[in-house]
Amino acid sequence: MNQPGGHDARYVLGIDFGTLSGRAVVVRVSDGAEVGSAVHPYRHGVIDTILPATGRDLPPDWALQDPDDYRDVLRTAPRQALASAGVAPDQVVGIGIDFTACTVLPVRRDGTPLCEMPQWRDRPHAYVKLWKHHAAQKQADRINAVAHERKEPWIGRYGGKISTEWQYAKALQVLVEDPEIYHQAERWIEAADWITWQMCGVETRNACTAGYKGIYQDGAYPTRDYLVAVHPGFGGFVDKLDHPIAPLGGRAGGLTAEAAGWTGLPEGIGVAVGNVDAHVTAAAAQALAPGRLVAIMGTSTCHVMNGERLAEVPGICGVVDGGISAGSWGYEAGQSGVGDIFAWYVEHAAPAPYASHETLSAAAARQPVGAHGLIALDWWNGNRSLLVNHELSGLIVGLTLATRPPDIYRALLESTAFGTRMIIEAFEEAGLPVNRLTIAGGLAGNQLLMQIYADVTRRALGVVGSTQGPALGSAIHAAVAAGCHPDVATASEAMGRVHPDQHRPDETRARAYDRLYAEYRILHDHLGRGGNDVMLRLRAIRNAALGGGS
């Protein structure tokens, strides 16, 4: 049988490791059809209040995970996904994963997590630090201050700021707060690379996290001199990272007998190099060519785009050679609050008759552009776009006694579209044209929101043709690692799925939005660039009033 779905069809498995669960999707190599899937929630979820091993409280802003929860996903989800697909294990030729990032853990040279060694089981710093572990701000501040002092060449590639979420701040926190664990950690590794290591028995370091989270630029990590300047004991940190960098779509190794036992898959099949959820989605969206921006829109938005050349774009999260796909400069930018602002409005600010996205959207959709007379700045969760300041806050202007909930809701939707347009324009002003805009993530299904984005950005929007964009992207990388396609670009064309031009801009509305966007920019620059630092002062006043620190 030569039919696409016949018994001789080949499949790959993509697994997306999220914040609360892992999802395995079975994908056909020839055309990317998703034929089955399964989800397995992490038993310990996010460990942010009490460490189970001790029953003791964790400090504020901590967020840990237990790495064996990731192995549990391998033990359960692939078998269930195959069963749901009716695909036999021997039809599966490769496996690939993507992960949240920067999610990072201390391990021994053989890959054993310190938290799985009985003597360190009760030490919080021995566990995985999840991406949203935010207790290392002081360390990040130090890292940035010294980088700017010393004019480190790489700092401009991260919009001038290394995040508290990334590898260095988190590791430095371990060094400062639990030096013994820091010294026991022979390796400091992204969970994406660690779970790949668990599957194939070989340590790899993927180009994506090494670049975006590990400050690996132009073939090198930050220098020992720099690290010593940050902290006298930090000079050897890079030894815990150092390893040849593996390209995305590369083969990390073959599935070990042990991992074959967990997954029920054939021993020896190709295991792809690890990847990150947002970046891997570009392959699913057939958006690897330069100038194709993918916005992964959920509680927050992550923007990824390949560029032909290196440029420093203000406020971006990072630019990494091969960070999205080998041979291009991968750019990442972000908006720190999007869906969570809309959720805040519905849960905490909408009167009863309006308290649902459906009701608000239906009423807001009937308004002509500008009829509500409002502008909002979408900084409820700070700004990690051009301004990179998490102490900025939200604003609404234009309120009157006639303002009603759909007015405010629509203004909030629009504010995030203006935020995206700011990012697009920053790319273009840096000489990186944005030719196409593709939307992925949970918000892609909101018709009103999508139309607003099309009108505000004056671009036809494509929508990724899978609700499991990251897992599909991982499957594409698995197919390349398994040798079924020559490279990720070819695999993406064959297996990715995008509905082009799903939402087209309307010229009249676009012109009306130009006027509102002009107002957004004026407020953005005045309140975000020193014209009036009222937001920062209000934050300081608030913190003092609540008796807190920063």
Place this chain on the structure above:
Amino acid sequence: MNQPGGHDARYVLGIDFGTLSGRAVVVRVSDGAEVGSAVHPYRHGVIDTILPATGRDLPPDWALQDPDDYRDVLRTAPRQALASAGVAPDQVVGIGIDFTACTVLPVRRDGTPLCEMPQWRDRPHAYVKLWKHHAAQKQADRINAVAHERKEPWIGRYGGKISTEWQYAKALQVLVEDPEIYHQAERWIEAADWITWQMCGVETRNACTAGYKGIYQDGAYPTRDYLVAVHPGFGGFVDKLDHPIAPLGGRAGGLTAEAAGWTGLPEGIGVAVGNVDAHVTAAAAQALAPGRLVAIMGTSTCHVMNGERLAEVPGICGVVDGGISAGSWGYEAGQSGVGDIFAWYVEHAAPAPYASHETLSAAAARQPVGAHGLIALDWWNGNRSLLVNHELSGLIVGLTLATRPPDIYRALLESTAFGTRMIIEAFEEAGLPVNRLTIAGGLAGNQLLMQIYADVTRRALGVVGSTQGPALGSAIHAAVAAGCHPDVATASEAMGRVHPDQHRPDETRARAYDRLYAEYRILHDHLGRGGNDVMLRLRAIRNAALGGGS
């Protein structure tokens, strides 16, 4: 019997003519005790959609009344109030009224309203124009433009702007839209003066409305030259107003036999010169001495204060010699949105569990100053304080995902307190010290709001000791007109009631508010004084989107 309440005690009647009803209060002359009251709603209420005589629609922004509704108050409320008090009619020695303003009507030389003449009954312009009739903005714009062009000396006494609500704009609208009615109107008179005329059979013009609403300054109305420059047919308008000005507390005349029949009161008792609800409250608040500011706080706030000298204060509604009491310069200022902003929040912006003033106040009261991290500009209904621009709008800054309804509610309360502090400082910067602050009106009972005002203004607040401050003030004026007290100041000391120092400022909170007020001022000046006219542009965009005009 010489007891205060004995059968030989003397009483006066104060009647407060509001927007929807008239309220009569029986007050003892000796000590101001309020012994009985009655309310009578206007049968036609506010005529703002359909003119009853024709059944035809009125244009937008119109607000008329039927003057016979005011007589109905005289026919019912005094008898009921006396009955509820157990006071005999022959114990009543005087009557005085206060009215909304500028509420104005066209009448014949004998006081007959044009709308009561069968041939004009179907003409909308023949009726009373209520204070909130807002359909004469174009006329007001013309009046102001010409005044500034010609540098009319009086314009500075009205904060640089004559309101669309006042006598001239409303009359000019009649001239332009229904010249026949304009020419039939031998007199153009405030309802305060007209209902007084109905009671005593003698036309008077009170110093308060003549000054604040009639541009009567330094013994003269605007010149014929000015009026002709505004409109060629408007030159004779002042002839419809001109009449000797009567001081507040003066005797307009004696109660006519006809009015005695309506009210059940003795013919010939003293009828006081008419007055305005806000201004008459100063007497009730024992606040006639210079530097005692009274804030009458309801849906909006009106501030009245006597000063020893003439000064031009930016943005005030007006300064009038004898406008509050004879012998002082009376200053009036205002905030166009106060209680109606709080009501907007509860009705249109608060989630279900919080949708009451009580719940929100209780939760907001527990917060330390500044803990919500918010600043609001209280311009939901425009600004008629220092900026005098009704196209300004509201703003909230500092919003985060952690912002909850009591945070926003408290920020709104505070914003109106900051607005009051701006007015107080404008007075003081003009050389008019504000020594004491007394609160009247419905919001005086909100403990949290009062404490915020005390802390923000760093002043102990007095509260008027009557829930019917205007009617009590009118009764005080009636007692003077009846000859029971030599002047209004003496009567106010004997009959007025204030609870001094009801709310004292706390120094720690006051210092914290100084920091927030500094932020309010920066935003106020930037957004209200040309730094960024975003609010005006958003209003224009909104109006264009809705297909409307201004």
